[in-house]
Amino acid sequence: MKLTGNILDIKSKREDRHAGIALSLDKVEYVTYKKDGKYYQPFNLVEDLETPIVITGNCLARKADKHLQEGEYDFVVYDKEGDDYVLNENKLLSVLLVYDEEEQQHILSSVEYTVVVSNEEFKQLKTASHKDRMSNKGKKKR
Numbered sequence: 001m002k003l004t005g006n007i008l009d010i011k012s013k014r015e016d017r018h019a020g021i022a023l024s025l026d027k028v029e030y031v032t033y034k035k036d037g038k039y040y041q042p043f044n045l046v047e048d049l050e051t052p053i054v055i056t057g058n059c060l061a062r063k064a065d066k067h068l069q070e071g072e073y074d075f076v077v078y079d080k081e082g083d084d085y086v087l088n089e090n091k092l093l094s095v096l097l098v099y100d101e102e103e104q105q106h107i108l109s110s111v112e113y114t115v116v117v118s119n120e121e122f123k124q125l126k127t128a129s130h131k132d133r134m135s136n137k138g139k140k141k142r
Contacts, residue, residue, distance in 0.1 A: 007057070093113050
């Protein structure tokens with residue numbers, strides 16, 4: 001994970017002027033909800049990426065949530081479709097920043113990028129992830 005620019009400049013409305021802020025992510029968490037009896041239960045899959053995903057600030061807007069701890073920030077993610085930006089309610093970015101007193105600046109501590117997928121997509125992702133792990137095991141043994 002790597003942050004370029006000040007992510008705290010992003011407010012509750014998406015703006016093009018935040019295009020200089022870039023967040024490079026090396027992990028994605030896929031979540032699906034399956035019915036277990038009478039309640040839906042979340043199931044997740046965390047995938048390490050070989051090539052990082054870069055999300056720019058012009059695709060983010062801060063989510064107004066008063067129940068977060070100090071230094072925690074949630075962002076909604078917009079997808080760029082042509083010249084328009086469309087809110088993707090299935091994506092969420094959570095960032096934890098720690099303030100360094102000596103340096104007088106915020107330091108990126110952790111990032112969670114969550115994508116909600118359908119049960120079918122989740123099965124496909126899990127199968128592909130399992131196949132990748134098995135093929136990597138075979139390569140390590142040689």
